[in-house]
Amino acid sequence: MSTTISIEDVPFNRFHKILTVRSVGGLFVDGYVLSIIGVALATLSPQLGLDAFWQGLIAASALVGIFVGGFIGGALTDKLGRRLLYFVGPVMFVAFSVAQFWVQSGEQLFALRFMIGIAVGIEYPVATAFLVEFLPKKQRGPCLASLNVMWFAGAAAAFIVAESLLHVGGENGWRWTLASTAVIGALLFIIRLGTPESPRWLMSKGRHSEAEAVIRRVYGPRFSLANLPENRDGRKLKIRDLLHAGYGKRMAFVSIFWTCSVTPVFAVYAFAPRVLDALHLSGEWASYGSIAITLLFVVGCVLAMRRVNTLGRRKLLIRSFLWSALALLLLGWMNNGPSLLILALFGAYAVCIGGAQVLQFVYPNEIFPTEIRAGAVGFSASLSRIGAAAGTWLIPLSLQNLGIASTMYIAAGITLTGLVVSWLMAPETKDLNLDDAASLSTDPQAYARYRDTIQSERPRSAINDRI
Known part of the structure; x- marks a missing residue:
């Protein structure tokens, strides 16, 4: 095999499949954690004496944790590497989920779910970075998209387990129910053992x-660093470069479209039974409707x-x-319609929003x-959770x-705000290798500013090197 073949062009092998399973497991837990509280709240609220304010705050607590x-x-x-952080989330999931079994107040439950949210927030960057940095180009988009499929699969599992x-x-x-996470x-921690560093x-x-x-371990003895395409412009980027040198525009695009895609979804998810009840679907219609809509979210992502x-x-x-906004507009307009129509419109929203959901991890990892x-x-992820947390906290007050x-x-x-921002700012990266997708050379104006910054920093760097 030629040493010039990029590792992004190798066939999808057993290691890639195992790594995908290891990474999507974190998003399964995420969907499970954020959805199960909505079902449990109806039962725990009377026992803990929670009013509408505290119900919304507890439902949003994990989202606030994700922000942090x-x-x-x-x-x-x-800074520290992908592999070390790969095990932090699972350990926190176990510890703080078990602790929920003994809570005696809304304040305690808020604190524990806030810590679980921090674990989820850690999962997002480490799990997706691992995947994108190992995957072949052709499987990069679908595998990153599968993360959101597993989020909704976890949400569906949460409704089923919670009801039982x-x-x-x-x-x-x-x-x-809350401790079941x-x-x-624990299973996630076990299956991740043996994962190498990126x-x-x-x-x-x-x-x-x-x-x-x-x-050599992953791809075979005929592969080496020569098979790893990487940015060779000589500049070492730092976290502050997210906000300037051309990457600020990309950061704004990702943050806004991600926020607009998750805010309605999380708000509806946390209070799905109450939303359906407000739409005149109660009793078994609301319970089974929640499960059906969740499964349709999975279908939309697939x-x-x-x-x-x-x-x-x-x-x-x-x-x-475009299509998910239309479904929500019709739900508002026809909120007194027949039960089957309401479920159909909710189902249409669930299927149509799938595109925006799966791209939440594709775009930031590629560009x-x-x-x-x-x-x-x-x-x-943190910025998007500001809107998601606010929406989740406010939805019971909005319904009331x-x-x-x-x-x-x-x-x-x-x-619709997400639609406008995407129309104006969304790039196309489907045919680019990872290095080209992340390069500012695909944006001539941003690349010019970037190269000017490099040129201005080189004399100072050379002096520092001599010192």
Whole structure:
């Protein structure tokens, strides 16, 4: 085999499949954690004496934790490596999920779910950076998209497990329900054992011999550093470069589209039974409707995952925002319609938003280079959770004070904002290798500013080197 063949062009092998399973497990836990609280709240609220304010605050607590965890996880993953941070999230999932079983107040539950949210925030940058830095080019988009499929699969599992445990667990059913996340966290820790460090990260730290050892282990003895395409312009990027030197525009795009895609979804997810009840679907209609809609979210993500390479990132994102916004507008307009119509519109939203959901991890991992990739994912995830947390906290108050129609119109407005931003700023990266996708040379104006910055820094760097 020629030494000039890029590792991005090798066949999808057993290692890639195992790594994908290891990484998507974190998003499964994420979907499980953030969804299960919505089902448990109805039972635990009377026992803990929670009013609407505290219900919304506890539902949003994990999202606030993700805000903090994203910043921490992104920075530490770029600084300390992918492999070390790969095990932090699972350990935290187990510890703080088990502790939920003994909570006695809303304040305690808020604190524990905040810590679980930090674990989720750490998962985003480390799991996605691992995947994108090992995967072949053709599988990069679909595998990163599969992360969101597993998020909704975890959410669906949460509804199913919660309904079962609440029925058989008696007055402590909600405690068993919240503590059940520990089981998944423990399994995640076990399956991640044996994962090597990312050779791209090792290269960015000057650890060339270790990087080559990993490449030979994963791809075979005929591969070496010569098979690893990497940015060779001589400049070492730092986390501050997310906000200037051409990457600020990309950071703004990712943060805004991610926020607009998750805010309505999280808000609806946390209070799915209450939203459906406000739309006149109660009892079994609400319970089974929540499960059905969740499964349709999975269907939407699977369909988007299959089209991320054929349709392209940009078209998929724009169409996703367009059709999902229309579904939300119709839900607001026809909120008094027949039950089957309401479920159909909710299902249409669930399927159509799949495109925006799966691209949340594709875009930031493709358009930022190795040195700041995890930081970009963590930063974007954190900023997006501001809107998600606010939406989750405010939705019970919105339903109570504004009504279901206005609530759906607000969700539609947020989605339409995502559409406009995507139309103006979304790039196309489907046919680019990872180095080219992350290079500013695809944006002539940004690249010119970037090269000017390099030129201005070189004399000072040369002086520092001589000193």
